[in-house]
Each structure stands twice: as structure tokens, then as C-alpha cells.
Amino acid sequence: MASRRAVSERDRTPAAKVALRLAEVRKVFGTLEAIKNISVEVADGEFISLLGPSGCGKSTLLMMITGLTQPTSGELVLAGSPISGPRNDVGVVFQSPVLLPWRTVIDNVLFPIELLRLPRAQYLDRAMELLKMTKLEDFAGALPRQLSGGMRQRASICRALIHDPSTLLMDEPFSALDAITRDDMAVELLRIWQANRKTVIFVTHSIREAAFLSDRVLVMGRRPATIIDEVRIDLPRPRQIGMTEEEGFNKYVRHLRKSIEASHVS
Amino acid sequence: MLAKLKTSVKNSAWPLGMTFLLLAAWEAAVRLMHIRSIVLPPPSEVVEVMVSRYDLLLDHLWPSLYLTILGFALSVVGGIIVAVLITYSEIVRKGFYPMIVVSQVIPKVSIAPLFIVWFGTGTMSSLLLAFLIAFFPMTINAAMGFQSVDEDIDKMARTFMGSRWQIFWKIRLPNALPYIFGGMKISITLAIIGVIVSEFVASQQGIGYLIKLAGGLLDTALMLGAITILSIAGLMLYGLISVAEKRAVYWQAPIDALETKL
Numbered sequence: 127m128a129s130r131r132a133v134s135e136r137d138r139t140p141a142a143k144v145a146l147r148l149a150e151v152r153k154v155f156g157t158l159e160a161i162k163n164i165s166v167e168v169a170d171g172e173f174i175s176l177l178g179p180s181g182c183g184k185s186t187l188l189m190m191i192t193g194l195t196q197p198t199s200g201e202l203v204l205a206g207s208p209i210s211g212p213r214n215d216v217g218v219v220f221q222s223p224v225l226l227p228w229r230t231v232i233d234n235v236l237f238p239i240e241l242l243r244l245p246r247a248q249y250l251d252r253a254m255e256l257l258k259m260t261k262l263e264d265f266a267g268a269l270p271r272q273l274s275g276g277m278r279q280r281a282s283i284c285r286a287l288i289h290d291p292s293t294l295l296m297d298e299p300f301s302a303l304d305a306i307t308r309d310d311m312a313v314e315l316l317r318i319w320q321a322n323r324k325t326v327i328f329v330t331h332s333i334r335e336a337a338f339l340s341d342r343v344l345v346m347g348r349r350p351a352t353i354i355d356e357v358r359i360d361l362p363r364p365r366q367i368g369m370t371e372e373e374g375f376n377k378y379v380r381h382l383r384k385s386i387e388a389s390h391v392s
Numbered sequence: 393m394l395a396k397l398k399t400s401v402k403n404s405a406w407p408l409g410m411t412f413l414l415l416a417a418w419e420a421a422v423r424l425m426h427i428r429s430i431v432l433p434p435p436s437e438v439v440e441v442m443v444s445r446y447d448l449l450l451d452h453l454w455p456s457l458y459l460t461i462l463g464f465a466l467s468v469v470g471g472i473i474v475a476v477l478i479t480y481s482e483i484v485r486k487g488f489y490p491m492i493v494v495s496q497v498i499p500k501v502s503i504a505p506l507f508i509v510w511f512g513t514g515t516m517s518s519l520l521l522a523f524l525i526a527f528f529p530m531t532i533n534a535a536m537g538f539q540s541v542d543e544d545i546d547k548m549a550r551t552f553m554g555s556r557w558q559i560f561w562k563i564r565l566p567n568a569l570p571y572i573f574g575g576m577k578i579s580i581t582l583a584i585i586g587v588i589v590s591e592f593v594a595s596q597q598g599i600g601y602l603i604k605l606a607g608g609l610l611d612t613a614l615m616l617g618a619i620t621i622l623s624i625a626g627l628m629l630y631g632l633i634s635v636a637e638k639r640a641v642y643w644q645a646p647i648d649a650l651e652t653k654l
Contacts, residue, residue: 192551218551224544228566228643238552240562269643289552 145170145325151200160186162350175328175336175343183351184329188297192218214242217286219296223278225270232266235284256284276307294324309367312338337378347389355385433613442617449621456587456598457625463522464583471530479538500525504593513594522586526579533575537568573637580629
């Protein structure tokens with residue numbers, strides 16, 4: 127309990143180290159300007175959500191942070207070095223779990239270790255630990271098709287964390303799940319985050335999800351995408367799902383909804 | 393294990409029973425209607441010939457079987473290599489792939505006499521025809537398998553710094569396995585056709601030659617015996633591939649619906 131408090135306090139100190147910096151990032155596809163002039167600083171260990179309607183360019187922005195796509199102009203700096211391609215201090219969780227169907231759960235979790243040419247034996251314990259944390263330890267030897275949707279996505283979160291990256295990028299990871307599983311996963315994710323202290327960039331189009339999870343929500347407007355609002359969520363941690371019933375939480379939800387609606391009108 | 397055996401017996405009971413019924417009807421029809429043996433011998437006579445002349449049948453079965461397996465193996469190796477080229481070389485994909493697809497329309501059997509002209513009446517012609525016929529479905533299936541990798545899986549591997557080489561061995565190849573086995577099942581049947589047809593056209597041995605020879609002698613029972621033993625051999629080859637497929641592609645059900653309960 128004490129250590130959790132320490133984390134949340136550390137996050138709130140304004141002097142926290144900058145983990146990720148986007149400076150005037152712009153992306154043009156042909157004649158279409160997808161992203162216009164986005165500048166953001168994310169503190170080390172901060173949980174940030176990119177909230178916006180579908181197709182607003184938030185996934186494109188996330189793909190630029192993974193290094194898979196390059197910005198047309200502007201700069202992305204992670205942990206002090208410019209992002210020029212995929213790197214080993216980032217873990218990515220996609221919308222679908224994208225597990226390899228021929229690999230067992232544990233082998234899927236260890237897949238990045240193989241790709242990064244790290245010694246598998248040294249990460250085996252960590253893999254088991256992650257599976258235990260996500261309550262998947264009994265399924266280590268199971269194939270993905272034997273798992274439920276929520277379990278698969280939890281396995282893919284383990285995979286993203288296996289090489290102990292400093293930053294976790296999540297691209298609408300819960301959007302394919304049913305509402306109940308989705309709430310469970312949000313609570314679970316916060317638990318993992320508090321135990322691991324990663325910087326998290328979480329893309330979502332769910333207002334409640336963004337408000338519940340984040341330290342800060344960046345609201346993105348549509349075409350070209352810019353950040354139209356920035357909301358700091360000052361709710362105590364650790365957060366429980368019951369909080370979403372309370373007025374303090376709903377105040378943020380209303381505010382975020384208004385911001386998004388405003389972007390539709392303009 | 394026992395339950396598995398039970399269901400497999402249950403599943404094969406119907407087709408086996410029906411086969412037996414049809415054979416019995418055939419036997420009865422031939423005997424009751426006094427059909428001449430040259431036209432249609434009863435199954436009992438076919439079995440009798442197969443037993444009494446098993447050495448002749450086997451003598452001709454081996455060369456056919458040998459060429460079939462060799463032609464099939466070549467088509468699998470060649471097909472996979474060409475499929476890799478199709479996947480990774482734009483020139484091959486854009487220039488040759490459409491050609492390969494269009495050439496599927498040519499009835500390959502019609503090329504058999506041409507092969508005789510080029511490669512003589514020996515085993516070379518049989519082997520090449522078997523290879524050629526079996527090669528196309530193999531290539532197309534394997535190419536489809538290599539290329540049908542989910543876009544997000546590819547993306548995932550690249551975010552974890554996977555190289556092209558790693559993505560091929562760890563993703564594209566296993567992804568293609570079910571397709572490759574699907575292709576192999578088609579190819580093995582086609583390889584048999586290729587060998588038999590070339591033996592029809594020009595050969596001094598093989599089951600195709602024996603069928604033609606027996607036809608010339610109006611020995612219908614021997615013809616049917618040769619066809620039966622060929623079918624059994626073909627079924628066994630197909631079965632072997634199915635068994636290998638179940639072991640190799642343990643994570644999913646076989647792709648084609650032809651899967652028989654062997």
C-alpha cells in the first residue's frame with residue numbers, strides 16, 4: 127500500500143522527468159493532412175490517454191511513436207533519443223491480441239525475447255511472473271484458441287511487458303471485448319501499471335475508459351487531428367470501478383464529452 | 393483413446409457398409425443377368441485375379457509409386473521455393489504469378505505426348521509430367537499461405553524489431569503450413585494422374601502400362617484389379633499426408649473438406 131502511494135505522488139510532481147516528447151508532429155498522406163502540429167510532453171511513469179472519435183488519427187500518432195511510421199515533419203523523442211524506428215524500450219498492445227495461434231501462451235509471451243535475440247532462459251521466470259499477475263499461470267501451456275477474448279488480450283499485455291520496456295503503447299486494446307470484461311481489464315491494467323511503473327500511452331474512443339485510467343487525457347479532434355483539450359484527472363489511486371458511479375468521476379466524463387462534441391461542430 | 397476409436401468406427405461404419413452393399417449388388421447383378429466377364433467381371437473375380445497375380449500387379453505398382461512420390465516431392469520443394477520467390481520478389485509476383493495462374497487452365501495431360509517427343513519414352517517423361525501437374529496447386533497454395541499473414545501480426549513483429557528473416561521463419565512459414573498441406577493433398581492425387589497418363593502414352597512398365605495392356609487383351613478383371621490396387625496406393629499416400637498434417641498443423645482443423653476419416 128505504501129509503495130502505491132509513493133508511485134502516485136511521484137507522478138504528480140511537476141518536476142518529473144520527461145519520458146516522451148512530441149514537437150510539432152505533422153503527418154500528411156498524399157494530399158490529406160492527417161495530423162497537424164501536435165506537441166506533447168509525457169512524464170516518466172505517467173498514464174496518458176489519447177481520446178477521440180474513430181478515424182481521427184490517434185492510431186496514426188501511436189504508430190509514429192512505435193517507429194513503424196515516420197512523421198512528415200516534427201520530432202518524436204523517447205527517453206532522450208529521437209524515434210527513428212522500432213526500438214527495444216517500447217512494448218505495444220494492439221486492438222486485437224495478435225497472438226500466434228501455433229504457439230502456446232508462454233511462447234507467445236516470450237516471442238519478443240526471441241525477436242530481440244535475448245536469452246530466453248533468463249526471461250522464463252519473468253514470463254511466468256507476468257502470467258501469474260494476469261491470472262494466466264494455469265494457461266501457460268495452452269494454445270490461444272483455448273482462451274477467451276479477455277484472456278488473450280491479457281496474454282498480449284504480458285507479451286508487451288516481457289522485455290521490461292519503459293513505455294507501453296496501447297491501441298484501443300479493449301475495444302473488441304464485451305462491456306463487463308472491459309471494466310475488469312481496465313482495473314487489471316491499472317494494477318499492472320502500478321506494479322510496473324511504465325509510461326503508458328493509451329489510445330481509446332471510450333470517454334469513461336480514458337477518465338478512469340489516466341493521469342491526463344488528451345482529446346483529439348478530427349481531420350486534421352490536433353489536440354483540442356487536455357484534462358488532468360485528479361482522482362485518487364488506486365482506483366476502483368465503483369468510482370465510476372461517483373460525481374467526482376462523472377464531472378470529468380461530462381467535461382470530456384463536451385470537448386469531443388465541440389470538435390464535431392467545428 | 394477408446395472414445396476416439398469408437399467415434400472413428402462409428403464414422404466409418406456408414407461408408408464401409410454402403411461400399412459392401414454396392415459390391416454385393418454388383419456381384420448379384422452380374423450373376424443374375426449373366427453379364428459376360430469381359431464386359432463386367434464380378435468383384436469376386438477381380439479379387440481372385442488380384443490374389444493370383446499379385447506379383448505382376450506389384451511389379452508394375454512399384455515403378456508407378458516410385459515416380460509418383462519422386463514427382464510429388466519435387467513439386468513440393470519446387471512449389472515452396474517458387475512461392476517464396478513470389479512472396480518476396482516483385483518481378484516474380486507481378487510477372488510470373490499471373491502466368492502460373494493462367495497456365496492452370498491448360499489441361500496438363502495434353503502435354504504428355506509433347507514430353508515423349510522431348511524426353512523419350514523412359515521414366516523421365518513420367519517424372520516430369522507428374523512434377524508439372526502437381527507443381528501448380530502446390531505453388532499457389534504455398535504462396536497464398538506465405539502472403540496471408542495477418543497485417544497486425546506483421547506489425548506486431550516489426551514493433552518488436554523482428555527482421556524479415558525472423559518474420560519469415562517464425563511467422564510466414566508456420567502460417568503457410570496449413571495451406572502447404574492443403575496443396576500437398578491435391579498434388580499427390582495429381583502426381584498419380586501424371587504418372588499413369590504418361591504410362592498410357594508410352595512406357596513398358598507401371599500400372600498405367602498394365603491397365604492399357606490388360607485392356608488390349610480384353611482382360612477386364614486384371615484391369616479392374618490394377619485400378620483397385622492403384623486406388624489403394626493413392627488412398628494410403630493421401631492418408632499419410634493427412635496424418636502428417638494433423639501432427640504438423642496441431643493448432644487448427646484441416647483446411648479442405650475432403651478430409652476423410654481414415
